[in-house]
Amino acid sequence: MHPKTISIADYTYNLPNERIAAYPLEKRDESKLLVYKDNVIKEDVYKNIAAHLPEKSLLVFNNTKVIPARIVFQKSTGGIIEIFCLEPYEENKEYNAVMQKTKSIQWKCMIGGASKWKEGSLEKKLKIENEEVIINVRLVEKLSDAYVTEFSWQPVHFSFVEIIQQIGETPLPPYIKRKPEEGDKERYQTIYALYQGSVAAPTAGLHFTKEIFSSLVQKNIATDYATLHVGAGTFKPVKAALMEGHEMHSEWIDVTMHTIKNMIANVNHTVVAVGTTSLRTIESLYWLGVKTILYPEIIPADLTIYQWDVYESPLSESTYQVEEALSSLLQWMEKNSKEHLITSTQILIAPGYQFRIAKAIITNFHQPNSTLLLLVAAAVGNYWKNIYNYALQNDFRFLSYGDGSLLFIG
Template sequence: MHPKNLSINNFTYHLPDEKIALHPLQQRDDSKLLIYKKGSLHQDVYKNIHEHLPQNSLLIFNNTKVIQARILFTKPTGGIIEIFCLEPYEAINDYASIMSKKEKVKWKCMIGGASKWKEGDLEKQFAIGNGQWAIKAKLIEKIADAYVVEFSWAPVELSFAEILEECGNIPLPPYIKRKPETEDKERYQTIYAEYKGSVAAPTAGLHFTDTIFSSLQTKNISAGFVTLHVGAGTFKPVKAAIMQEHEMHAEWIDVAIETIENLIANLSNTVVAVGTTSLRTLESLYWLGVKAFLHPSLQQLQITQWEVYDELSGNENITAQEALLALINWLQKNNLDKLFTQTQILIAPGYQFKIAKAIITNFHQPQSTLLLLVAAAVGDDWRKIYNYALENDFRFLSYGDGSLLFI
């Protein structure tokens, strides 16, 4: 069946509220780990994950960093307007340049209490040390499902990343029904988070600690890093009856040539995606490489929602090595040392994996595209996996426990 014809109603289960983790465990690597391989299930804890991974595996992590994307403004009347920064609303060549911009920026945003914001700019004042700062928000226009907001601030010495760090709040997912607390600033980040841009954490990586990285080395298991800036679309519910009517969210990926070379060198080993975002990135790299292989003169490379099932279908004979080498050649031909583009790939049952041989991931919401991805990896056994997790007191969603699933 073409994934367009899938009914989301076939990918649901009952998730009681008490199964949703509202806080992280005290120790990251004490989280429970469900291991699925060739139909069998058992459990352990994350600190022992090295025991369940083949020697010489390559783990691919997403090193994006969550920005404090929620800004609360108080109107002169006392009303609260919350602006949630989703993504830049301007041409970008990389996220670093956007986050380092000074004086003003335009962002695509969601606005809580938008009906109360009739006219005029919003202003928020805050202190840094002995200095006083102010950020203003100007409503530019309404667009589909969002707004365009221009932020400006003074004095202008600070970057937008620094402004958010000082006056924004961590954007906890909507199903964590509490206000952000001090611990969230640290715990809703992976320990290897580096490049600012996400509005949601790559949650599979929240379990990893320095202790785990040390234990991986004992089996010659190496780590590679990609960057996918996670958007709020990751929480977007599927409301359409069939998937053809659902628009998948696009996200920015940033991958260095050296990382692609490392993948090529490890294709004969077990490549493990740490999280759905890493998995989307890895599989997108293959299809971007296929496009570069077929059309080396293309000026831009990106992946839209359905093209791996439609326009690019029939090219599965192109090996992962051939595709990744073509991608490197395309980058070098265009004098680029990294790939920075968008992917809208939807991985759902019917998808054939090209690079990843396993995924480490948390437990996801019913009727979500993330659950579709899991079902693509393990087939109908996703129900067995989720029933096992529910019956054995696993904690669900972002701050919950996780799984190691072999594809």
């Protein structure tokens, strides 16, 4: 089955508003955990997750860090303009370098109250390290789905990450119907978050604690990290009747040679993606490797994954083993002098997808009619309905601040 023919109406369920978690639990690892394997559902809590994982498993986490991407400005006339930073609009797509930029920077943004802001710049004053800072933002360009804005500031020696940390708010998802609070700064962030760039949290990782990591070590379960900067597109609703009419969001990934080598070393063990973003990343690595086999001279700008790549020839005809594909990707990186693979992926994982690397996924419960629910259905087949019905009937909390699941693929 080609995912283009999927009707999104077949991937819905009734999610009452009261089942959407507005706040996280006080203790991260006390969240409920649904475990699914071989058509059997069990129930536990996250702090016991190691007991449900095979020894010598490899867990791959997304170590992206959420930036306070929602910024509110007030016009001199009193009107409120809300700017939601989506992604840098810069030639250099290396997020660490972008976030360290000084003086000025351009971002692709969504703007609330854009009709009230037709010209001129907005200004905000604040203090950073006892220095007064004046921040200006102006409209540069209107895109089909967003705006380009340019932030500039004085004094110019501050970095953009220092600026946004002072003026921005935690970008809670649109289905959490409340304003961000002080506690969200810490709780809407994984404890291992490292690289600034996401506008939404990789929420499966929110449940993990130091105690859980200790329990993984005790069971000889390895961990590694990749980076996928989560965009607002993760909440993009599917409005088309068939998936052929839906444009999948693209997100930036950053994976080291060390992580790819670790996956090759664990190819015969259980590789577990912690979250849908980690899953999209590690599965994309296989297909990127196949591209380097098929097109050995491919340039870095062209080594990316588009929405339908993996379902259409020549990639769809791939019979390459994981080790072959990843080894080829490593050789390409060495040839191009790259310690880090930085590229984008638009991969759509939906029923009909054949998993290549991941053997299980740890993930929260997702919205009806979403591409994330399609991903779950790709992993567990039509049994997703039983899993979600069980969660609804047994008081599991849903979405970003809710409970989660460990789903074995197959």
